[in-house]
Amino acid sequence: MNIKRKTFSILFSCLLGSFLFLTTISAAPNYGTIAQYVANLIQNNHYSKTDFEDEVSEKFLDTYIKFLDSNKLYFNQKDIDSFQRKYKTTLDDYVFEGSIKPATDIYKLYVSRVTDRVKKIEETLNSKEFKFDSDRTVEKRRKESAWAADAKASDQLWENILEGQLLEEELRLKRQRDRAKELGKKLEDILGEDGKESPKEKILKRYTRFMETLDENDEEEACNFFLSTLSQVYDPHSEYFSQSELENFRVGMQNKLVGIGALLGMDDGAAKIQGLVVGGPADRGGQLQIGDRIVGVSQGKDKEMVDILFMKLNRIVDMIRGEKNTTVILKVIPADAADDAETELISIVRDEVKLKDKAANAELIEINDAENVKQRIGWINLYAFYADMERGTVSCSGDVKRLLERLKKENIEALVIDLRGNGGGSLEEAIRLTGLFIDGGPVVQAKNGKGRITNKKSKVPTAAYDGPMIVLTDRSSASASEIFAAALQDYGRAVIVGDKSTFGKGTVQTVMPVKQYMPAIFPKDTKDRAGALKVTIQKFYRIAGGSTQLKGVTPDIILPSYRDELETGESALPNALEHDSIAKMKYETDDITQMKNNLNKLSQERVKEAKEFGYIVEDNKKYKEIKDRNTVSLNINTRLEENKKEKERRKSRNDERKKLFAQIEEKEKGKYKVSRLTLENVESNKIEASDNFKKPEDESMRRAKDKEEELAEETPDFPHFLGPTKREALNIAQDLIRATKVKTAGGNSQENGS
Known part of the structure; x- marks a missing residue:
């Protein structure tokens, strides 16, 4: 209740923890004590230095409720009003007193509401026949909608939802049967027993399985949800890990x-x-x-x-x-x-x-252009900035260097680093990777909650590769990916190509195992299940002074993308920290502004003529209209007509593609030669080459066959299995090679400083 605890909170929790230890009989973990320590750690270590008091408590309650019931389907307004009366400004008091009663009470009611709803769903499905002949509509997304007023309103809401989901399954079943008929088969022959399920059976099974994953007596689950929500009230990248989640985080980092x-x-x-x-x-x-x-x-x-x-x-x-x-x-x-x-x-x-499928790999691409001039381009795929930070036995920068050395031996004339989908990872690996492409110098700046500014530098004096270079990004490229791309952009070392911006995560986190902050005398069961807090401690800044927070890295050359209309990136997340700037550093930069402008002009001319990019723009416009409408009809005839038009549109497009792709394949016969490099074959004397970019079957994992794969609508493969974004990136790389060859030596280096 707005009590200042900062100066004595840690001492208080230690004393209370000791008391709980002396008085407890049960060997079960004390989740109230765990919550107490997590709350102290986040308020004392988070970048914002915000105390966990009434204002945070109110936001915390709202976030926890939405975490459990994000689409506002199970709780009603009366439930929300009750939670507000009890806990709006008291969550902080409960937590600092070593209690997670609000978490378990709300979670138990949630489980009860889900259980009751599933019973009603079963009753409705067994007793009602849906005709799908009304002129009503149903919302697709309910995150911004109001809560149902009471139980009666909830029942009406769910009747609409069930009707919508059943109609969706009826339409899906019809599409599958039509597709199976086109293939000359029965649906049951393709899907087996799954093909015999009725839409009602599928819907009931879906909700029954969801209900079975919930356990109202699972205190650890409730605590995990509760503390995950608390950490994300401070910012979207602070996160509480249960013990199993902590292990999964380590697996992801270490690969x-x-x-x-x-x-x-x-x-x-x-x-x-x-x-x-x-x-x-x-x-x-x-x-x-x-x-x-x-x-x-x-x-x-x-x-x-x-x-x-x-x-x-x-x-x-x-x-x-x-x-x-x-x-x-x-x-x-x-x-x-x-x-x-x-x-x-x-x-x-x-x-x-x-986990070999997540490791860095590369392609040696030989392009024989229209004038019969051969150009060799190296392409490195990096899916994460992975590292074993405990033992140092795994390093993505080390893996990239091995691939890079082999590509250099093959006399590449340009290099593309593909960071699409790379959500980041180790900050140190981002600095080491940058060091492969610059002759030493600053890479990134950071500011902590007290305003202290530091910087990280590459101490390697000479770049491992100093040739023409492109960094390919998308809206999912985040954190360490943004540090790397921003540094090479600021140095004028690479041309950045991709979506209209990267993710916009400009914050640094550290992982704090909670048990390390508990007294040695604490019960082992509590310490072993205490998990860890990943907490934001710094914001990072480009060497040019700007932050990537919220705004991300804007590419030098922007390509149309299906992510353009999706609600993704830092700006779409709640409680994101603000964007700001600090003073820029002194560093040597190569001014390639004119070259980038020329490359951009050439690229935009190609993009304007490329059918596939035109399709992307067209589809984005259509998606936005559907998203803004946010409703679908519950009338089966209306939906069948909509589906018919959409199927005709796709067929017309695919017919057009087949014709165009055949022409391109014929025109570009013999144009590409692709050799794939992995960490296993990078040292081999000879590596087999292919005339296309088709990815081989995943050799690192044998997977179960997806039964529905056979029912997928037939879509023609891109010429040479080369998608529009990668094709254009290679075109830009060729332009870059030509521009570099004619570039006048000297007069392009300058010192950029504050």
Whole structure:
């Protein structure tokens, strides 16, 4: 209740924690104490230095409710009013007193509301026939809508929603049957038992499965949701990790894990094997197969076999992962079992599993242009700035350097670094990667909550590659990707190409394991389940002084993108920190403004003539109209007519594409020669080349076949399997090679400083 706690909050929590330890009898983790420590850590360490008091409490409550019920489907206005009366300005008091009662109370009511709603859904589906002949509409998105006033209003809302979802399934079933007929098959022959499900059965199964994932007595789940919400009230990139989420975060950063190397998904309460990492422990053993269903897990011989049916997937994963060289025993229903009672036990020794599909890789692209001049371009794909920050055995910059050295040996004339979809990762790796392309110097500036400004520099005096260069980005390129792209743009070292801007995440986080801040005498069960807080501690700035926060990096050459009308990026996130600037640094820059202007002009002329970019602009306009309308008809005849027109539009476009693509293929025969480089073959003397860009089957993971893949509408492949964005990036690279060759030496270097 607006009590100043900052000066004594840590001491208070330590004393209270000790008291709880002395008085507790149960060995279960004390989630109230965990919440107390997390709240202290975030208010004392977050960049904003904002105390967790009444104003934050009010925002916290609203965010927690929307976190649970984001589309305003289960709670009603009476529930919201009750929560506001009880907790609007008291969440901070509960947390600092070591209680998460509001979290569990709200979560229990949420589970109750979901359970009751699923029962009503079943009753409605069993008793009512929907004719789909009204002139009513239903909202597609309800995030900005009002809560239903009461239970009666909720029932009416759900009747509309159910009718809309059933109509969608009816239309989907019709499309699938029509497509199966085009293929000369029955739908059941393609989808098996799934093809026999009625729309009502599918809808009921969907909600029943959702209900089964919820447990009103799961205090850890409620605490996890509660603390995740608290951290994101401060900014969208501060985040609380439960213990299992912390492990997944480490796996993502290190690009490896210790386990059995299997991809799991839920199937009727069991964990179904959807993929096996090639060369991983399960794959090497040969017993576990795709489609097998795990129903029990034991930690070794003579250890209890734990029934995992209807257990949450993340907990099952936690049980299967473990220490290297330890054994896990799985109780499995084989994929080809005649009966679910038929099970077998499979023992697997855990080992390190490298996630090769996320590792950096490259292409050596040889282009034979119209004048029979051959140009060699290197293309490096980097999906994340991964690093093993604990042991230093994994480094994306090290992997890129290996690929780069091989490309240099192949005498490339230009290089493209593809950061599309790269959401960031290690800040240190971004600095090291930048250092491969500049002759030492500052890379990024940072400012902490107290206003102290520091900078990070590359100390490598000579660039590993100093030739013509493009960095390809999109709206998903974030954080470390933006640091890298911004630095090379400021140095005039690369031409940035891509969507109208990158993501706009200009903040730095650190991970704080909560147990490290708890006294040694605390119960082990509480400390072991305390998780970690990823908290924003700095904002970073370009060496030119501007921040990428909110605004991102604006490319030198902007290409039309399907992401242009999507609500993505930092500006679409709640509680994002503001954009600002600081003084620029002194650094040597190469002024390539005129060259970039010329390249942009050439590119825009091609884009204007390119059919595929025209389709993107056309589709974006159509998507915006649909998004702004935010309603769909509940009349089946209206929807069938809309679907018919859309199908005709797609068919007309695909017919046009087939004709155009055939002409391009014929005209460009022999134009491309592509050699793929991975970390496994980068040292090989000879690497096979292809005449197209078709990606090989994922050799790192054997996956279950998607039954519905066969029903997908036939769309012609791009010529040479080369999409419009990559094609244009290569065109720009060729322009850049030509421009660099004719560039007058000297007079282009200047010092840029404050």
